[in-house]
Amino acid sequence: MDVPPLAVDRQSPLPLAVQLADALRAATAGGALQAGDRLPSTRALAATLRVSRTVTAAAYDQLLAEGWVAGRRGAGTFVVAVPAAGPQRARAAGRRPDLGSSIDLRAGQPCLEVLDRAAWRRAWRAAADDAPDGRSDPVGGAVFRTAVMEHLLRHRGLPADPDAVLATAGSTAGIAELARTLPAGARVGVEEPGYRRAAAAMDAAGLVVVPVPVDRDGLVVDAMPADLAAVVVTPAHQYPLGARLSAARRVALVERARAEGLLVVEDDYDGELRYDVAPLPLLAALGPDVVAHLGTASKLLTPTLGVGWLVAPPAVRAAVLDLRSRTGTRPAGAGQRVFAALAAHGDLGRHLRRLRRELADRRRAVIDTVAGAGRQVRGDAAGAHVVVPLGGATEERAVVAAAAGCGVTVGGLAEHHAGRPTVAGVVIGYAGPSRIELDRALRVVGEVLRRA
Numbered sequence: 030m031d032v033p034p035l036a037v038d039r040q041s042p043l044p045l046a047v048q049l050a051d052a053l054r055a056a057t058a059g060g061a062l063q064a065g066d067r068l069p070s071t072r073a074l075a076a077t078l079r080v081s082r083t084v085t086a087a088a089y090d091q092l093l094a095e096g097w098v099a100g101r102r103g104a105g106t107f108v109v110a111v112p113a114a115g116p117q118r119a120r121a122a123g124r125r126p127d128l129g130s131s132i133d134l135r136a137g138q139p140c141l142e143v144l145d146r147a148a149w150r151r152a153w154r155a156a157a158d159d160a161p162d163g164r165s166d167p168v169g170g171a172v173f174r175t176a177v178m179e180h181l182l183r184h185r186g187l188p189a190d191p192d193a194v195l196a197t198a199g200s201t202a203g204i205a206e207l208a209r210t211l212p213a214g215a216r217v218g219v220e221e222p223g224y225r226r227a228a229a230a231m232d233a234a235g236l237v238v239v240p241v242p243v244d245r246d247g248l249v250v251d252a253m254p255a256d257l258a259a260v261v262v263t264p265a266h267q268y269p270l271g272a273r274l275s276a277a278r279r280v281a282l283v284e285r286a287r288a289e290g291l292l293v294v295e296d297d298y299d300g301e302l303r304y305d306v307a308p309l310p311l312l313a314a315l316g317p318d319v320v321a322h323l324g325t326a327s328k329l330l331t332p333t334l335g336v337g338w339l340v341a342p343p344a345v346r347a348a349v350l351d352l353r354s355r356t357g358t359r360p361a362g363a364g365q366r367v368f369a370a371l372a373a374h375g376d377l378g379r380h381l382r383r384l385r386r387e388l389a390d391r392r393r394a395v396i397d398t399v400a401g402a403g404r405q406v407r408g409d410a411a412g413a414h415v416v417v418p419l420g421g422a423t424e425e426r427a428v429v430a431a432a433a434g435c436g437v438t439v440g441g442l443a444e445h446h447a448g449r450p451t452v453a454g455v456v457i458g459y460a461g462p463s464r465i466e467l468d469r470a471l472r473v474v475g476e477v478l479r480r481a
Contacts, residue, residue: 046087136414138461148376156366165359169196173365196360208234218260222445247274265300271408283316334364402478413460
């Protein structure tokens with residue numbers, strides 16, 4: 030029979046064989062394995078879990094010694110008894126077995142598994158070669174801004190003068206800074222469904238948040254009211270639905286911004302990650318006079334660096350610098366130095382190539398799993414997450430809860446709405462877990478979607 034998902038943690042001090050025996054014991058106590066069920070061979074289970082056959086054989090030997098399983102010559106190993114449920118197992122009775130520590134498939138995490146640790150250490154050593162700063166720079170280090178300029182030109186097609194680049198603490202921090210430069214009480218458009226932290230940053234700055242609907246072509250420009258001071262968009266890969274803002278709407282948005290004097294905040298949080306066709310021109314390339322472009326290293330590398338960048342019209346840039354001068358806000362320098370060192374030695378480019386290959390492969394695995402469950406995904410072949418549309422809010426809650434009950438965390442579209450949800454589904458991020466964890470979690474997701 031197919032055994033339930035079994036977790037083994039290679040970072041745990043507990044031997045893998047002991048972990049596996051515990052997991053099989055828990056599966057019988059929870060009801061997923063019952064007396065009479067035939068277990069897979071030690072060789073087959075070892076291949077499934079990607080462990081040594083010695084591990085599975087030792088786990089079976091332990092269960093044989095305890096009397097929970099028995100071997101039948103020529104037939105295999107069978108469950109013959111069910112362990113008594115302790116307090117925790119009793120509470121879990123009737124539920125599907127847990128995977129151990131939860132595997133997080135929520136969107137927004139970087140893929141640390143492809144990060145070259147040797148290059149990472151080399152960049153930190155190079156960053157430490159320069160003397161410590163006597164005072165922080167409100168603009169950002171010159172070397173960092175030059176590295177960003179080259180990155181934007183090569184990977185995003187945006188020509189930018191290093192003097193037009195400001196260092197930030199990330200795209201969300203950049204949104205928060207831009208929000209504080211707008212007049213209190215100003216109305217700002219945000220995508221619906223969209224990035225709730227952007228809306229929260231606007232709200233915290235005393236602005237009035239106005240939801241603007243999105244569809245399969247991205248932000249519905251014609252649905253924007255006429256009295257906005259700014260609008261925040263994710264045109265390369267709409268968050269969370271995954272659409273790419275169409276060329277016609279990009280032109281229309283820039284034209285409206287010029288005609289109405291509004292600021293377009295382009296959150297390019299994962300624009301470097303595209304797997305099918307060349308990206309459309311950035312809004313900042315179409316309207317450098319009305320667009321503030323934000324990027325971040327958090328999704329490409331790691332939030333450890335805590336760095337991002339802002340390319341904005343001169344007046345907007347001056348307003349941000351004035352805010353930093355009045356509040357003492359300064360972008361941290363260490364992350365800037367490391368990013369610049371990675372770029373200088375070519376490691377950043379090599380990392381991006383590895384990252385695209387790995388995430389494209391992971392995306393195919395997710396799509397195959399979803400298709401095997403009779404479902405489809407929504408969104409372009411880009412980024413590090415997909416959306417699986419569902420029939421309604423009830424089904425969405427059921428899928429999220431069922432996955433959580435099996436140790437897999439997925440997000441629902443309801444949490445990305447400011448008001449009443451207009452579309453239901455689950456958001457599956459595939460960058461954060463290790464590949465082994467992702468494969469294990471996808472088995473659960475596929476089963477949950479089939480049962481929904």
